[in-house]
Every structure is written in structure tokens, then in C-alpha cells.
Ligand code: G3P
């Protein structure tokens with residue numbers, strides 16, 4: 142079962158910062174998950190469109206220019222990273238990256254940035270998994286770039302299980318630990334989908350996910366999750 146550092150090693154370091162991602166690499170995560178919005182057509186890495194929870198700013202990201210946003214403190218003196226900075230960091234590592242699209246204006250900037258990353262960083266886009274709760278964005282991505290791996294997010298237990306992800310021609314389905322069950326996992330697997338579950342930090346949940354046979358878990362504490370996983374019989 143793979144361990145995906147949720148917003149980087151966000152349990153111990155400021156979420157979605159380069160510091161949290163560097164620490165996730167050091168902690169032996171298999172992958173990193175980040176959240177992105179677009180401002181001035183640049184993709185920035187932040188979870189909320191309001192600034193107050195994770196930075197010393199206030200108001201919405203959309204009320205600021207990119208230059209203003211990059212002056213803010215995102216914790217421990219870290220700046221809000223751009224997706225480009227994250228790709229530069231991960232290009233030097235074997236980790237894969239899950240980019241979760243939060244903003245509804247993210248598809249065009251993402252596609253142009255990935256072209257640049259392939260060209261300038263020799264970044265293999267097979268190391269990327271693009272996910273969203275906004276399934277319209279995933280459908281749009283599939284229309285424009287069918288080679289990209291897509292992850293369909295849900296925070297529910299849909300009546301027809303993973304059918305929505307199959308319909309989106311997704312590579313994987315990403316579920317909330319509060320709702321996932323064996324029937325969902327079996328249905329997803331029968332449809333050829335990989336299953337990743339967020340957010341899994343507790344020993345009993347880690348054990349349950351292993352029993353379900355999911356491919357990976359998003360954890361805020363990748364090193365601790367690895368220890369707990371290794372301790373399973
Ligand atoms: O991508 C998994 C998880 O991050 C989805 O929820 O709100 O933490 O972005 P959230």
C-alpha cells in the first residue's frame with residue numbers, strides 16, 4: 142500500500158509548502174498530494190481560496206495579484222509555492238505527484254505548464270495524477286489530453302459506487318476514509334480503477350484500508366504511517 146503525503150508532510154510542517162514537501166521526501170513517502178488554484182494564469186499551491194487559515198494574509202486569493210500572494214508567509218517563513226516550483230523539486234526525485242485541482246480555471250494553465258515541464262525539466266507526465274472533486278474539470282482534461290492519468294474524488298459513498306469514476310475514464314478513485322467500505326473497493330477494482338483513500342493517519346484505519354486492499358492512503362504523517370504499516374502483521 143503506497144503512502145501519499147497529504148499536502149506534503151502537513152502534520153508537522155506548514156501544509157502545501159516546499160518545506161512540507163521536502164520533509165515528505167525525507168520521510169520516505171511514495172508520492173505527494175497538493176492542492177492548486179490559478180491566479181493570473183499561474184498555478185499556486187494552496188488548499189483554501191481564503192488566505193486566513195494558512196497564511197498571514199486575508200481575503201480571497203482572487204483579490205490579490207500573484208506578486209502579492211508570493212509576499213505572504215505560509216508558515217515557518219515559507220511562501221505559497223507555484224506548481225512550477227513543485228515540479229522542479231520533484232523532477233529530482235522518484236516520487237509521483239497528485240495535483241488536486243481546486244479552482245475552476247485551472248485546466249488551461251495546467252496543460253500549458255505540463256508542456257513546459259516536459260520540455261524544460263524532462264518531466265514524465267506519467268508521474269502525475271490529476272484529481273478533482275469537480276468532475277467537469279476532469280472531463281474537460283480528458284477531452285483535451287486523454288493521456289493524463291485522472292483521479293475522481295468523492296466525499297460520499299455513491300449509490301452506484303465507482304460508476305462515476307469509470308464514466309470519467311479515470312485511472313483512480315479517491316475516497317473519504319469516513320465513507321469507504323469493502324463493497325466500494327470491490328466495485329472500483331472490478332472496473333479496473335485504483336483506489337486511494339484520504340486522510341488516513343490512525344492505526345485502525347491503516348489496518349482497515351490494508352484489509353480492503355486499497356492501493357494507497359493519503360497521510361499527513363508519512364513517516365508515522367509507514368511505521369504503522371510496517372508494524373501490521
Ligand atoms: O486529494 C485528497 C484530499 O486532499 C481531498 O480533500 O479537502 O484535503 O483537498 P482535501
Ligand code: MG
Nearest residue numbers: 174175176241
Ligand atoms: Mg487535497
